[in-house]
Amino acid sequence: MFKRFVLIIILLQAGFFIATKAQAQSAASDTLKLSIKQAEDLFLKNNLQLIIQRYNIDNANAQVITARLFPNPDFNFSNGIHSNDVTDGPAYKDHSMGISQLFTTAGKRNKNIQLAKISVEQSKYQFFDLLRTLKFTLRNDFYTIYFQQQSASVYNQEITSLSKALTVFKAQYAKGNIAQKEVLRIQSQLYTLQAEYNNLQTGIDTVQSELKLLIKTPVATVIQPQADNEFEGKAIVASVPYQTMLDSAYVNRYDLKLAKSAVDYNNVNLQLQKATAVPDFSLSLNYDRLGSYGTNFLGAGIGFSLPFFNRNQGGIKQARIAIDQSKVQLQSQQDHVESDVASNYKSALRLENLYNSFDPAFKSDFNHLIQEVFKNYEKRNISLLEFLDFYDSYKTNTLQLNTLQLNRVTSLEQLNYVTGTPFFNK
Incomplete structure (x- = not known):
């Protein structure tokens, strides 16, 4: 059984060698x-x-x-962490947010x-x-x-x-x-x-x-x-x-x-x-729950650079x-x-x-x-x-x-x- 197995392996290797050689000769010519x-x-x-x-x-x-x-709008959000003023309650109740868009x-x-x-x-x-x-x-x-x-x-x-x-x-x-x-x-x-x-x-x-x-x-x-x-x-x-x-x-x-x-x-x-x-400008909208001017403050703004030096x-x-x-x-x-x-x-x-x-x-x-x-x-x-x-x-x-x-x-x-x-x- 072992001899037959070895014989098969030898025959397969010989066949592979012949096929590879024939393929190489064919490619070469x-x-x-x-x-x-x-x-x-x-x-x-x-x-x-x-x-x-x-x-x-x-x-x-x-x-x-x-x-x-177009430029993406910018969004910001902040929430209170600490405040020394206790009259308005805990600091975490104060939060603000804003959104701005560059034009x-x-x-x-x-x-x-x-x-x-x-x-x-x-x-x-x-x-x-x-x-x-x-x-x-x-x-x-x-x-x-x-x-x-x-x-x-x-x-x-x-x-x-x-x-x-x-x-x-x-x-x-x-x-x-x-x-x-x-x-x-x-x-x-x-x-x-x-x-x-x-x-x-x-x-x-x-x-x-x-x-x-x-x-x-x-x-x-x-x-x-x-x-x-x-x-x-x-x-x-x-x-x-x-x-x-x-x-x-x-x-x-x-x-x-x-x-x-x-x-x-x-x-x-x-x-x-x-x-x-020419400067670009941005428009913004802001909200502050406990703002400086009162509660639920809502504000709008515009921002742009002043071209005094760099034009x-x-x-x-x-x-x-x-x-x-x-x-x-x-x-x-x-x-x-x-x-x-x-x-x-x-x-x-x-x-x-x-x-x-x-x-x-x-x-x-x-x-x-x-x-x-x-x-x-x-x-x-x-x-x-x-x-x-x-x-x-x-x-x-x-x-x-x-x-x-x-x-x-x-x-x-x-x-x-x-x-x-x-x-x-x-």
Whole structure:
């Protein structure tokens, strides 16, 4: 019985180990294929930074509720404990109570409500500006990974071909058919490619990590972006006038709206600081059972401070300074927006013209050429140096073309970012 029990435990542990290992292998090799639209949907649903910023909007809305509330009335009650005067009976028979209510003046409550509402708008502007920034990062990462993976496939192809050639060359060298320098030349080229590929893959892994954080996917997942090149040979940047982009930036840039709202906030705050110089007052009602003026005394009163010394001079001066400062910040932000649009528009036009100057058939023709080069080398129709030179030229040109495509797409995303408008979203 004991042996059977031990056997069952061993089998369960073995099954758990196998299942865990299989699960780990599955997780390690899990690949997620995404289009840019799917990536954006995951980002909007899962991004933690956006969720945190949404809570700031909720907090700002709660401050509006607080600003709408009226001050609570004050109530006081006192009861006699001891008295030397025994003519009126025991001291505990004397008690008094009162109630008072504070009333704000000069529209302070309404002004506080206005400030709270502007704070809600500012929280929303901050949220949408964060959304604009993170979406720009997301799209840049997506296309960076896509084109770098295209470059990585070139390295994989060349490394695979050279590895096969090296195996053949080592066999031929062992038979004495070729010189050792040919084997060493291929080995050297292979090691160089492997080192370059490793550096490229490290860069891909870094961008993958950032993209995974943005869309909140497991760290073991390998993301494979699925993209197409709809901009092939199209003059899409030139089709949108510069002034249209600049006007759109003035309307849709939320950091600019935030700077404008800061001016509005400080203007209302100045009104509030001036209103603060006007004293608030409180009305009170008091009752004293055995009062100084007779029994069951009922009295009413009013109280307020006399603004002889403190008329909030400092607060008013600070509010005026804040208005001037926020106006300068707004002008600085407008200049920054205009500079962003102008520089990025020129850069995007330059990249578009450069990319469109390339022959669309160049890439396919070059791919066909390198396949024929490899066949001719296997037939010994070309020398080793010619073979390696063709391969190096193929690799360099393909990588440059991928980099140019990435730079062009990135320039379009940059224009979307600086204008706050998805002019060129695919």
